[in-house]
Amino acid sequence: MAIVNQCPEGGVNWVIDGELTIYTVAELKAELLPSLAPNGDVEVDLALVNEIDSAGVQLLLALRQAVTACGNALHMKGASPAVRDALQLCNLAHVFDGHASLI
Amino acid sequence: MAKTILVVDDSSSVRQVVGIALKAAGYDIIEASDGRDALSKLTGQKVHLMISDVNMPNMDGITFVKEVKKLPAYKFTPIIMLTTESQDSKKLEGQAAGAKAWIVKPFQPAQMMAAVSKLIMP
Amino acid sequence: MDINLDSALQTYIVEARDLLHQMEEALLVLENDPNDSDTVDSLFRGAHTIKGSAGLFGLTPIVSFTHGVEDLLDRVRDATLNIDSALIALLLACTDHICELVDVVAERSASLDAQAVQRENALRERLMTYQVSTPTSPDTWVRQSVIDDSAVRAANLDWHISLRFGEQVYRNGMDPFSFLRYLNTLGEILHIVTTTTAMPALPEMDPESCYLGFDIRFRSAQTFETINEAFDFVRDDCAVHILSPRASLSEFAALLGQLPESRDHAERLLVESGSLLPGELDSVQSQLPTQPSPSTDLELPADPVQLRGDSAPQATAREQKSRESRYVRVHADKLEELINLVGELVIAGAGAKLLASYNPESELRDATAAVAELVEKTLDCALRMRMVPIGDTFSRFQRVVRDVSKELGKDIELEISGGETELDKTVVERIGDPLMHLIRNALDHGIEAPAVRQANGKQARGRLRLNAFHDAGNIVVEIIDDGRGLDRERILEKGRERNLVPAGATPSDSDIYNLIFEPGFSTAEAVTNLSGRGVGMDVVKRNITALRGSIDLDSRSGEGTTVRIRLPLTLAIIDGFLVGVGEAFYVIPLERVQECMELTSAANDAARRCGYIDLRGEVLPLLFMHDYFSIEEAGAGSRRQNVVVVHHLSKKIGLVVDELMGEYQTVIKPLGKLFGALHGFGGSSILGNGAIALILDIPALLTRLSEDSRACVSKSTTTSESLSVSQGQRS
Numbered sequence: 001m002a003i004v005n006q007c008p009e010g011g012v013n014w015v016i017d018g019e020l021t022i023y024t025v026a027e028l029k030a031e032l033l034p035s036l037a038p039n040g041d042v043e044v045d046l047a048l049v050n051e052i053d054s055a056g057v058q059l060l061l062a063l064r065q066a067v068t069a070c071g072n073a074l075h076m077k078g079a080s081p082a083v084r085d086a087l088q089l090c091n092l093a094h095v096f097d098g099h100a101s102l103i
Numbered sequence: 104m105a106k107t108i109l110v111v112d113d114s115s116s117v118r119q120v121v122g123i124a125l126k127a128a129g130y131d132i133i134e135a136s137d138g139r140d141a142l143s144k145l146t147g148q149k150v151h152l153m154i155s156d157v158n159m160p161n162m163d164g165i166t167f168v169k170e171v172k173k174l175p176a177y178k179f180t181p182i183i184m185l186t187t188e189s190q191d192s193k194k195l196e197g198q199a200a201g202a203k204a205w206i207v208k209p210f211q212p213a214q215m216m217a218a219v220s221k222l223i224m225p
Numbered sequence: 226m227d228i229n230l231d232s233a234l235q236t237y238i239v240e241a242r243d244l245l246h247q248m249e250e251a252l253l254v255l256e257n258d259p260n261d262s263d264t265v266d267s268l269f270r271g272a273h274t275i276k277g278s279a280g281l282f283g284l285t286p287i288v289s290f291t292h293g294v295e296d297l298l299d300r301v302r303d304a305t306l307n308i309d310s311a312l313i314a315l316l317l318a319c320t321d322h323i324c325e326l327v328d329v330v331a332e333r334s335a336s337l338d339a340q341a342v343q344r345e346n347a348l349r350e351r352l353m354t355y356q357v358s359t360p361t362s363p364d365t366w367v368r369q370s371v372i373d374d375s376a377v378r379a380a381n382l383d384w385h386i387s388l389r390f391g392e393q394v395y396r397n398g399m400d401p402f403s404f405l406r407y408l409n410t411l412g413e414i415l416h417i418v419t420t421t422t423a424m425p426a427l428p429e430m431d432p433e434s435c436y437l438g439f440d441i442r443f444r445s446a447q448t449f450e451t452i453n454e455a456f457d458f459v460r461d462d463c464a465v466h467i468l469s470p471r472a473s474l475s476e477f478a479a480l481l482g483q484l485p486e487s488r489d490h491a492e493r494l495l496v497e498s499g500s501l502l503p504g505e506l507d508s509v510q511s512q513l514p515t516q517p518s519p520s521t522d523l524e525l526p527a528d529p530v531q532l533r534g535d536s537a538p539q540a541t542a543r544e545q546k547s548r549e550s551r552y553v554r555v556h557a558d559k560l561e562e563l564i565n566l567v568g569e570l571v572i573a574g575a576g577a578k579l580l581a582s583y584n585p586e587s588e589l590r591d592a593t594a595a596v597a598e599l600v601e602k603t604l605d606c607a608l609r610m611r612m613v614p615i616g617d618t619f620s621r622f623q624r625v626v627r628d629v630s631k632e633l634g635k636d637i638e639l640e641i642s643g644g645e646t647e648l649d650k651t652v653v654e655r656i657g658d659p660l661m662h663l664i665r666n667a668l669d670h671g672i673e674a675p676a677v678r679q680a681n682g683k684q685a686r687g688r689l690r691l692n693a694f695h696d697a698g699n700i701v702v703e704i705i706d707d708g709r710g711l712d713r714e715r716i717l718e719k720g721r722e723r724n725l726v727p728a729g730a731t732p733s734d735s736d737i738y739n740l741i742f743e744p745g746f747s748t749a750e751a752v753t754n755l756s757g758r759g760v761g762m763d764v765v766k767r768n769i770t771a772l773r774g775s776i777d778l779d780s781r782s783g784e785g786t787t788v789r790i791r792l793p794l795t796l797a798i799i800d801g802f803l804v805g806v807g808e809a810f811y812v813i814p815l816e817r818v819q820e821c822m823e824l825t826s827a828a829n830d831a832a833r834r835c836g837y838i839d840l841r842g843e844v845l846p847l848l849f850m851h852d853y854f855s856i857e858e859a860g861a862g863s864r865r866q867n868v869v870v871v872h873h874l875s876k877k878i879g880l881v882v883d884e885l886m887g888e889y890q891t892v893i894k895p896l897g898k899l900f901g902a903l904h905g906f907g908g909s910s911i912l913g914n915g916a917i918a919l920i921l922d923i924p925a926l927l928t929r930l931s932e933d934s935r936a937c938v939s940k941s942t943t944t945s946e947s948l949s950v951s952q953g954q955r956s
Contacts, residue, residue, distance in 0.1 A: 025432035054402040066427035181398035204458035
């Protein structure tokens with residue numbers, strides 16, 4: 001599940017915990033989509049994600065795309081070992097560092 | 104935590120051999136003797152993979168796959184069908200129902216493990 | 226539960242041992258031809274399978290040790306590591322060690338003994354040295370854009386894989402990551418680029434549909450087929466493009482056209498993945514229209530997956546598969562049971578035939594004759610099932626010859642011929658030891674050191690030949706060396722010393738040479754590590770005789786020695802010759818029968834007096850079976866008697882019997898414990914009428930008789946002597 005914190009400076013902070021898999025992505029998208037605002041960066045904390053699959057990574061990519069489309073940045077704050085492992089597998093760790101971009 | 108595999112086959116020896124190989128590789132096993140038995144054992148717990156025979160009493164493998172796909176907790180779970188060479192039509196039926204993976208019987212444990220590792224890792 | 230694990234484990238043990246044996250053979254092949262890539266492949270597969278299956282049974286020691294071996298072989302296959310004799314020696318030692326690890330499993334011992342553990346650690350260290358020195362950097366090769374791009378790319382070891390997953394893939398239970406993880410078990414993902422060009426913007430995207438694509442630079446020594454198989458389960462839900470390491474730039478150009486992204490975008494993905502260099506395709510693009518063969522582009526198959534440099538590995542794999550599927554693994558016990566049952570069937574059939582022969586109805590006789598013929602065919606067939614070529618046994622000695630000759634500082638080549646000759650598995654299993662002994666003998670004492678050979682005008686490299694062929698219901702195995710030959714004088718001297726040769730007698734060369742099969746007879750001057758450990762040639766001979774076989778030896782001084790072993794093809798059945806003595810029946814193995822003749826009553830009287838007859842000018846000693854076995858004469862004298870001339874090696878004797886009943890194929894029943902010690906009988910058989918016939922063991926009988934006659938050289942006749950011996954024996 002996800003907790004959405006609106007930051008006073010305008011940004012958003014998401015904390016996702018538990019499963020970030022095909023079984024939860026639909027629900028997570030529904031929870032997170034409304035909090036996307038045109039102003040302010042997004043910070044996502046994945047330190048509590050104990051399971052993630054490619055559908056989870058795909059959702060993160062879609063979220064990132066939506067944020068950058070508005071000219072903002074998405075930063076990954078924390079990453080659990082499962083998340084780090086998955087991002088390494090598809091070589092996307094740098095994308096969520098906030099520096100590099102997708103081709 | 105070990106991942107869980109459901110093994111559905113009416114032959115207890117097949118279940119045992121498959122079970123032994125999978126356990127050795129580090130998986131937890133749930134055994135069921137046919138589709139109906141399997142459905143009764145799927146109570147919402149996490150199952151990472153299902154391996155099902157096609158020809159079984161009470162509920163055959165194809166029906167089982169169709170039923171599993173209706174269960175929210177298992178609709179994305181990979182399913183391997185155990186088919187024989189002569190059951191190509193069954194294989195296609197299974198694939199249409201959403202079980203895209205298969206192992207042709209008879210198989211060596213190593214072949215089965217290769218098929219499993221295409222879908223999940225321990 | 227346990228039973229199953231057990232049977233599966235037994236299968237594994239057999240499998241692993243087979244594979245280890247194959248690996249050993251492969252290594253020996255590579256020693257002569259280090260560039261044989263098929264053999265390298267099979268070597269690798271062997272290690273791979275042993276490791277893989279061991280994993281199923283949680284046999285961690287095997288997995289962990291074999292892993293290192295597999296790794297090293299992987300590098301050999303990549304051609305990043307060259308095969309030399311040191312490497313082969315190491316790998317041979319490793320296969321030995323894995324064999325030991327398998328033995329630990331087979332014997333259910335808890336673990337290796339301390340020595341073996343030490344050996345393992347040493348081997349691991351040696352394996353490590355190979356790993357450290359191997360360059361692993363993927364960037365060691367540099368590509369250039371030149372016109373002949375295929376030549377340049379040949380140095381490349383890396384595959385390119387483009388995956389574009391379909392939206393349904395999650396709903397079909399698949400996770401694209403699982404395929405990436407699986408790829409990592411087949412090789413190494415050097416670089417991967419994830420693309421989401423197919424993904425709609427967040428509000429429209431369905432998180433349960435898959436929009437992912439991957440471009441992968443993949444280093445693997447696997448075949449195209451193996452890599453392609455990784456995607457079998459996702460074939461419907463994913464566009465898979467695999468370019469082999471040999472793919473030309475035009476193939477890359479074709480791939481760009483296949484990918485859903487725009488050409489520029491797709492090219493950027495390939496460049497990013499490292500499979501293409503920036504601008505590398507420019508030359509191809511500008512070149513394509515002016516290529517010598519303008520149709521090249523059109524000929525490219527629609528799917529680059531089909532684009533392969535060679536289809537040979539695929540074909541061999543298929544061939545292999547079809548060959549494998551023609552075999553069924555059957556438990557030896559089941560086969561044994563079948564052969565036993567067929568044996569009973571033969572006996573029952575003989576009974577029916579006998580009854581039918583009393584019956585006036587010819588139809589019944591015809592019917593039983595037809596059944597008998599089928600039974601015979603069935604028996605042949607059943608026995609053939611247990612026949613295996615002797616080649617496997619022979620080839621095991623390649624290793625022995627290699628190791629032993631290295632140890633002795635000799636250069637010896639083993640030549641094998643007649644490996645396809647078949648014989649019963651039970652016989653094969655029991656000739657390994659005698660063969661080993663004879664071969665070691667030849668290596669150790671027969672073939673000289675290179676310097677000695679050269680001094681004697683021979684080639685420095687010694688030759689040992691193993692040969693097999695069928696001969697009159699027997700298999701003959703020859704062990705031929707081109708060494709120094711036996712020392713006739715020394716053997717004769719020793720024979721005299723030990724009273725094996727009567728003083729003043731001048732035995733034939735062959736008799737002299739065959740003295741070395743006498744118990745305790747050894748002429749070896751030095752006891753080496755290899756042979757001469759006190760287990761002499763007499764043991765070899767005893768083992769061979771126990772198999773109803775014979776052994777003899779031929780030697781020429783300075784030219785070499787030939788040892789010839791003659792063995793029955795099977796132990797289960799015997800082509801016999803049935804004779805009657807009084808009320809009793811005996812079966813004489815047919816291969817021992819030379820001829821039969823009538824003994825007229827006049828000749829009989831004379832023969833009885835002197836104990837021999839004149840067989841075409843040759844003295845043929847007679848053995849009166851009535852006397853020898855103390856059988857009551859039924860209507861003595863009145864009946865005509867017959868002589869069956871039997872032979873073994875160069876010895877001949879006439880067995881005097883009452884009745885000749887003809888050829889008789891019979892299934893041997895062991896005599897059982899109670900009569901096991903009885904000499905002169907090879908077993909028993911039940912006749913069709915229910916009577917029991919004893920099977921005569923002619924070699925044992927002849928040996929017995931010649932021992933008896935030697936012991937009583939002063940007596941002129943042997944018959945009365947034999948009688949007393951036989952009575953003692955029957956107690």
